[in-house]
Every structure is written in C-alpha cells, then in structure tokens.
Amino acid sequence: FQPKRLAGRHVLITAGPTFEAIDPVRGITNRSSGKMGFAIARAAREAGAQVTLVAGPVALPTPRGVQRVNVQSALDMQRAVQASADAADVFIAAAAVADWRPATEAGQKIKKDGSGAVPALAFVENPDILAGVAASARAQSGALYCVGFAAESHDLLAHAQAKRARKGVPLLVGNIGPDTFGLDHNALLLVDAQGARELPRADKLSLARALVAEIAQRLG
Numbered sequence: 508f509q510p511k512r513l514a515g516r517h518v519l520i521t522a523g524p525t526f527e528a529i530d531p532v533r534g535i536t537n538r539s540s541g542k543m544g545f546a547i548a549r550a551a552r553e554a555g556a557q558v559t560l561v562a563g564p565v566a567l568p569t570p571r572g573v574q575r576v577n578v579q580s581a582l583d584m585q586r587a588v589q590a591s592a593d594a595a596d597v598f599i600a601a602a603a604v605a606d607w608r609p610a611t612e613a614g615q616k617i618k619k620d621g622s623g624a625v626p627a628l629a630f631v632e633n634p635d636i637l638a639g640v641a642a643s644a645r646a647q648s649g650a651l652y653c654v655g656f657a658a659e660s661h662d663l664l665a666h667a668q669a670k671r672a673r674k675g676v677p678l679l680v681g682n683i684g685p686d687t688f689g690l691d692h693n694a695l696l697l698v699d700a701q702g703a704r705e706l707p708r709a710d711k712l713s714l715a716r717a718l719v720a721e722i723a724q725r726l727g
C-alpha cells in the first residue's frame with residue numbers, strides 16, 4: 508500500500524535533453540536519457556499528483572496518467588514550463604538543458620562548398636529555466652516548491668550547496684556520479700536548508716519514489 512501523499516497537488520517536471528537546431532537537419536544535444544525525470548513523473552503520479560511532464564527529445568514511453576508535452580529546444584521548454592508553472596505546486600527540473608544554442612538557425616541546410624571551408628558557429632546562452640521559475644513570486648512565497656538537479660564530476664556536496672543557493676531553490680538533488688547518463692541505477696544526494704542526506708544506490712524508479720516521498724514530506 509502506498510499512501511497518495513500528493514493527492515490534489517500538481518507536479519510539473521522537465522526531463523531529457525534539449526535539441527538546439529543549427530539548420531533544418533542538424534543540431535546540438537546531449538546524452539541525457541530522460542530516465543530519471545520520467546521515473547519521477549511516474550512516481551509523482553503514483554503518489555496521486557496531477558503530473559505535467561515537459562520532455563525533450565527522448566524515445567521513452569509516457570508514464571500512465573501523465574500529461575506529456577514534447578519540446579525540442581531550451582526556449583521551447585521554457586515556454587512550456589511557463590505555461591504550466593502558475594497551476595503547479597511543485598516544479599522538478601530534471602532536464603539537461605543545453606547551456607548554449609547556435610546564435611542563428613540557418614533556414615536551409617548548410618552546404619559544403621567544395622573548398623574545404625568549415626562553417627563558424629556562434630553561440631548564445633540559453634535562459635536558466637529553473638532559476639527563472641524559482642525567482643517567480645509564487646516560488647518565493649512558497650506556493651510553488653522548486654527542486655533542481657546537479658550532475659557534478661567532483662566535490663558534489665560543495666557544488667550542490669552552491670547550486671542550491673545560486674538557483675534559489677529549497678531542494679537541490681545531486682547525482683552521485685560519476686556519470687549516470689543512460690544507466691538504470693543511481694544514487695542521490697538531497698541538499699536542503701537542513702543539510703545533506705543520501706538516498707543510496709538503487710534503480711531510478713525506487714529513487715524517484717523516495718524523492719517524491721521526501722518532497723511530499725517537505726510540502727507538509
């Protein structure tokens with residue numbers, strides 16, 4: 508028996524990578540599988556929440572009962588998040604959002620001209636979706652509980668604490684690495700105002716259920 512600890516709550520989750528177009532056939536992305544975010548969506552739904560899952564390009568099946576919004580770029584993801592954030596009680600940013608996007612997207616496929624010349628790509632920084640939501644009035648007042656993730660290769664606790672402060676979120680979840688991209692197991696470090704607590708190594712669905720229970724407890 509699992510109590511429906513999130514009944515009546517709306518949970519908004521981002522998951523997967525983003526895809527930043529260079530031209531109609533090319534782009535830049537990353538190796539995020541989306542598995543952790545999708546597992547959290549499933550766990551939140553199991554806990555009785557209404558769940559909106561804003562997903563970058565991944566081939567994973569939609570968890571039962573979850574409303575999925577597919578997006579490509581970071582800007583698309585930001586728009587989709589902003590469209591749902593006002594109705595949400597919890598925002599969990601599990602997506603691996605691209606830090607930069609090509610400054611311009613070519614309208615047509617960039618062609619080789621035969622001279623051996625290579626295109627020069629210029630980049631601009633993407634908006635920080637989580638920091639933006641965390642700075643909103645509803646998040647600042649506590650009406651919207653924001654959770655961020657961090658993937659670090661070293662000094663996870665120090666980086667997670669710094670990231671928690673920088674993003675302005677009450678709870679920052681560190682992936683206990685080195686690199687869990689695409690894998691089915693992980694361990695998590697939960698960093699909040701009280702300190703740090705480890706969720707020991709387990710499959711991502713078990714971790715997602717434990718994380719959702721922790722969040723439900725913090726909501727009171």
Ligand code: C5P
Pocket residue numbers: 521581600601602603604605606633634635636637638654655656657658
């Ligand atoms: O700064 P960094 O990318 O390490 O932060 C990771 C956290 O911030 C994750 O929760 C991620 O989903 C979120 N993020 C975001 N928008 C960005 C970059 C990161 O929401 N542009």
